[in-house]
Amino acid sequence: MKMTARKMAALVQEHLDQPSLDFHFDREKDTLRIEDKQLKKGLTLELPKVIAKWEESKEKALDEITYYIREALKAMNEPQALSEKEKSVFPVIRSTSFPEKSNEGVPLVFEEHTAETRIYFALDLGTTYRLIDQQILQREGWTIKRIKETASFNVRSLPTKWKEDQVAGNIFYFLNQNDGYDASRILNDSLLKSFEEKVTGTMAVAVPHQDVLIIADIRNETGYDILAQMTMSFFASGRVPITALSFLYENQELEPIFIMGKNKRS
Structure with missing residues (x-):
């Protein structure tokens, strides 16, 4: 049935x-x-x-x-005090279609990231987290700048353990800690730079859903097709989908890759 x-x-x-x-x-x-x-x-x-x-x-x-x-x-x-849990403030990546307000109509705190993604901010509560809204900021006397700086510092402290896979001459790295902030690690600039230094082909990055970050060393045209299929598969199965598009990483910038059919990209 x-x-x-x-x-x-x-x-x-x-x-x-x-x-x-x-x-x-x-x-x-x-x-x-x-x-x-x-x-x-x-x-x-x-x-x-x-x-x-x-x-x-x-x-x-x-x-x-x-x-x-x-x-x-x-x-x-449970009322949450940011100042008591400063080490528990993290950024979370969401799609640009994600709501800008809470279910109660309170504006959420976020900033633009790419054409496909936004950065929201969350207070980690152990088994779950709460997105930070303007009411929480006002109650705690925090500025948006403080939230951003605190979250940016905390995401760099997260562990970065990778699994590596080679497919058709291309190398794919997967981070899947299942801590709610796997995709958030795309905001760790030093981490991305370290991969940029060891990639020998073209570096691409994907955040198909909240619980995975993919970094690809694309060494031939087939690699783009594999990355597109892989990202779409993760996107379809994720509990919190973000985007089925991947990004080129060049000069510390993320540029969406549009793959149209076999081995065609723009």
Whole structure:
């Protein structure tokens, strides 16, 4: 039997099984709004993405999704002090289609990154994180400059352990720590420079979803096709997709690569 958005909404509600929550299914947008009745705060699930994960791993996917929902709602219940958790402020990469406001309508703190990506800022809470909005800044007396500098410093402190794969004469490096900030490491300039020094072909970078950073040493035309297919595959399977495009890295700048058919790029 085919899984529909309505059926998935019912499954999520059943798995959460919390009388303190309100659920609203939007059949036009295929979303499920989950709110804490007392706080009047919550989050919205895009059900087609949930269905895609469910089709891959069924109950495991549901357990993972409902776990993150519970943790996110718990974080909303707890006031967070930035000054007490300065080492827990990190940048997170998102697509340019990502909302600019929280579900409560408060503007989120972000800056432009590339034509495909933006940099948002998050307070790490251990098992989840909370995106920083203007209300938090005002309450804590922080400036946007301070948030950026703190997040930039902290992302450089993250571990950088890589897996390497060679395909058709090209080398691909994968960072997948699953700490929520794998894609954020694209902002570690010293890390990218270190790869630039050892790459012998053309250096390309990809952040298809939140939990992976790919760096490629493209040594022949086939490498572009492999990178495009690889990035699209990661993008389709990611819990928080970012972009299916890759980027050339030259002179400390990221330039999107458009690959149109076999071995054609612009």
